[in-house]
Amino acid sequence: MSRNGALMVLLFAAVAAEPALAQVETIWSCKDPNGRTHVTNLKEDTAGKDCRIVQQQRVTVVPASKPSGKSPSPPGFPKESPSDRVSSKAKQRDTIERELTQEQSMLADARKKLTEQESVRSGDEKNYARVLDRLRPYKDTVEVHEKNVEALKRELNNLSR
Numbered sequence: 001m002s003r004n005g006a007l008m009v010l011l012f013a014a015v016a017a018e019p020a021l022a023q024v025e026t027i028w029s030c031k032d033p034n035g036r037t038h039v040t041n042l043k044e045d046t047a048g049k050d051c052r053i054v055q056q057q058r059v060t061v062v063p064a065s066k067p068s069g070k071s072p073s074p075p076g077f078p079k080e081s082p083s084d085r086v087s088s089k090a091k092q093r094d095t096i097e098r099e100l101t102q103e104q105s106m107l108a109d110a111r112k113k114l115t116e117q118e119s120v121r122s123g124d125e126k127n128y129a130r131v132l133d134r135l136r137p138y139k140d141t142v143e144v145h146e147k148n149v150e151a152l153k154r155e156l157n158n159l160s161r
Helices: 003-021 082-119 128-159
Strands: 022-031 037-040 050-060
Touching (some): 082 128
Antiparallel strands (some): 022 037
């Protein structure tokens, strides 16, 4: 095959492959017989309507590259030994248990304050709604501490898995 023939074959192959790699996206603005305007990118939706091209652009589709395998750790990268992992979990457990103890004492204190406030009734609180309004911050504090205690207990359970 001559050099010109090879170029022609190569050119033909490039032209034939182009539709797979590049496409034209067209957006139409159409008016239906009732006068309503519709915008579409589907050629089939333009049938029987007064349409004009709003936008037309070439979209190039690039095939995705194959994902590479798991990259190895660089040489000299520190590895965590099983004993390091156990000691780390022990530190986490100690920290969470300490936080849990603090949170439980704050919960007990908040409950005590709520109980004290429930027993107090001032003269201007003849309406029960006012009593509830005054107690709301105390109840909210108790609820927050209860949720924190539950979350810390869940964390401890997850740590033992």
